[in-house]
Amino acid sequence: xxxxxxxxxxxxxxxxxxxxxxxxxxxxxxxxxxxxxxxxxxxxxxxxxxxxxxxxxxxxxxxxxxxxxxxxxxxxxxxxxxxxxxxxxxxxxxxxxxxxxxxxxxxxxxxxxxxxxxxxxxxxxxxxxxxxxxxxxxxxxxxxxxxxxxxxxxxxxxxxxxxxxxxxxxxxxxxxxxxxxxxxxxxxxxxxxxxxxxxxxxxxxxxxxxxxxxxxxxxxxxxxxxxxxxx
Numbered sequence: 001x002x003x004x005x006x007x008x009x010x011x012x013x014x015x016x017x018x019x020x021x022x023x024x025x026x027x028x029x030x031x032x033x034x035x036x037x038x039x040x041x042x043x044x045x046x047x048x049x050x051x052x053x054x055x056x057x058x059x060x061x062x063x064x065x066x067x068x069x070x071x072x073x074x075x076x077x078x079x080x081x082x083x084x085x086x087x088x089x090x091x092x093x094x095x096x097x098x099x100x101x102x103x104x105x106x107x108x109x110x111x112x113x114x115x116x117x118x119x120x121x122x123x124x125x126x127x128x129x130x131x132x133x134x135x136x137x138x139x140x141x142x143x144x145x146x147x148x149x150x151x152x153x154x155x156x157x158x159x160x161x162x163x164x165x166x167x168x169x170x171x172x173x174x175x176x177x178x179x180x181x182x183x184x185x186x187x188x189x190x191x192x193x194x195x196x197x198x199x200x201x202x203x204x205x206x207x208x209x210x211x212x213x214x215x216x217x218x219x220x221x222x223x224x225x226x227x228x229x230x231x
Contacts, residue, residue: 002171006189008087011054011173014189017196018052019179025195029188039123039141039180040165046131046140052177053120053139054184055090057168058082060157062126063096064103064150073154081157083117090174091119092181094161095126101143103150104129111135123174123181125163141176202227 014022027034060078082089091114095101106122107130121139127146160169166181168174173184209215209223
């Protein structure tokens with residue numbers, strides 16, 4: 001078992017909050033990552049109502065527009081790689097085609113296989129299909145839905161990928177929901193709940209004033225001041 005500054009319980013706790021809330025908390029505990037580490041393009045969720053997923057990244061690269069021009073990564077080796085983890089995983093796939101999503105790596109079979117391997121879901125700039133036969137409980141946050149797998153093949157895996165601006169390496173902690181995804185530095189995983197509590201208390205002061213029947217701009221100004229004093 002790998003030595004990490006967090007446990008499975010620490011990851012499971014983070015599923016209580018959506019990905020925007022995690023991003024807010026990262027601004028508190030890791031301010032240097034305020035503008036990096038998250039997806040920056042619109043994405044499509046196979047199940048927008050599914051709870052957030054948190055796991056260790058298993059990273060790979062695919063192409064689909066044309067047949068392979070040389071050696072390709074064996075799919076069974078990729079499956080071994082995904083399944084080799086003591087904690088739940090999230091698959092992060094970068095589609096390298098000039099038009100990402102030309103062919104779908106993801107559908108009935110791969111959603112079922114990866115769920116069996118212990119993966120909670122996938123984040124990709126590529127496409128997915130077979131929505132009516134998708135593996136129940138396996139989340140997908142992808143670039144788009146498409147009908148064909150074309151010439152899809154695994155180019156490489158285990159190396160850093162970039163999915164819609166989010167740089168992800170092997171074993172990075174990834175949090176994802178229908179909003180998109182974000183990488184959580186391992187050293188701050190345990191700090192996030194306290195940061196989220198702090199933000200919630202600051203925001204409550206403002207929200208309570210705005211929802212009150214006697215709201216006024218003057219009271220909002222005072223609430224903003226009191227919110228900034230909470231620490």
